[in-house]
Amino acid sequence: MPIADFQPVIGLEVHAQLLTESKIFSGASTGFGAEPNLHTTEVCLGLPGALPVLNEKVVHMAVRAGLALNCQIRLHSVWARKHYFYPDLPKGYQITQYEEPICEHGNLVFPFGDTEKSVRILRIHMEEDAGKNIHQGAQSLVDLNRAGTPLLEIVSEPDLRSADEAAEYLKALRDILVYLGVNDGNLEEGSFRCDANVSVMKKGATEFGTRVELKNLNSFRFVKQAIDYEIARQVELVEGGGKVEQETRLFDTQRGETRAMRGKEDARDYRYFPDPDLPPLVLEPAFVDGIKATLPELPLAKVRRYVDVLGLSEYDARLLTADKALAAFFESALAHYGDAKKLANWCLGELSRQVNEKGVALTQVKVTPVQLAGLLQAIDGKTVSNNAAKEVFGAMFESGRDAQSVIAEKGLGQVSDTGAIEAVVNDILARHPAEVAQYKAGKVQVFGFFVGQVMRAMKGKGNPQTVNELLKAKLKLTRAF
């Protein structure tokens, strides 16, 4: 039975690090890259008697994410202890939520190919991260700076049916969290991590197969590779009469294959119980409503608006909205310049090119949206040619100066003064009587030659439309005589 006769089933668990300044249960900083164990308090170190104090910002961000993912927000949720031993988890348990998570029963709609796909969200809960073990030769070191960093775990229902769908779901989820300002969306640095649960069943079967959990996939490419590999492995196993074991596997990025890591624990192995140090979390409905009122427009809604209201192509709309900062830049400029299509081209073209080339963040660039709008007005007003405008923009990007001042300084202004252009046209025609004669004899291709000569004489600054019109008028006159 070929692989096409099997139906893959995928559910994703995402751990997203929240962008708070301090940890979830202590005042220690969440800052990255400090000297090991500097950002720790007695709570992070798990010292006896130290009591956790909940960071309200974490709850705020969890509710924001839950609302954006159409979840029901539990006004009563419970903290649980999940027990396991790791050297980087000094308490011997992780504080998380288990039976009563803060958000449940949501869904995420995302673009997929020409359509949209909807995946149900099973639950979202808050929890603390562990520290980090660093293995150096014969030594193993423990850094607890990350211990207690707030995480959201976002668990999907097993609604995904291919590696591609899984990757697109993840991208959409990441974009939403970044839009909400709750996560930096950085897979490589591990602030957005994904575990993929994969199973296969015969097409048409009603019962799902046994799932395997693939741990910590840290790029969209690896997510796809690991899932595809795992699907093929499971199909081959089942084909050969074998049985898929419920287990946790690691993806070896070098060899492009998954490897067994450990048997998958059952929930009962963790000895979950409500944490006696933390009372149940009770929210006022007004707290939730207040957050609802401040939700920003999310990526999919933006795409639909850019297409339906602004008339952009779906493709451009998706590119613009994939980056929150770019969408914001575009929208600010749009308030000063009405041609959305032309503006989108500049944002996706020159602006993005400069940002990539210079390696600066869009939020740090010197050129402002108003200045870009000014440049496009100058093009429309024929003060500068489209081509010269690119050079002007480069200088604006470097210096943060206005279009007009760069145009004036660099002498890149376009000459639209009819008198000045006419003088050049007359001169060129007078100097090329042979070509004029050819034109008059019906060799109309010579027209391009005249245009080229005039433009060269004007160092490319003549308004092309005026040059064309004047040449046509003059040559007609010559012909008539």
Ligand code: ADP
């Ligand atoms: P655990 O903590 O044991 O991993 P969770 O409930 O946190 O359990 O996550 C289970 C994940 O596995 C969910 O994303 C769910 O969609 C997915 N899942 C459950 N059953 C299957 C299956 N048969 N095939 C693929 N994924 C599955």
Ligand code: MG
């Ligand atoms: Mg899991």
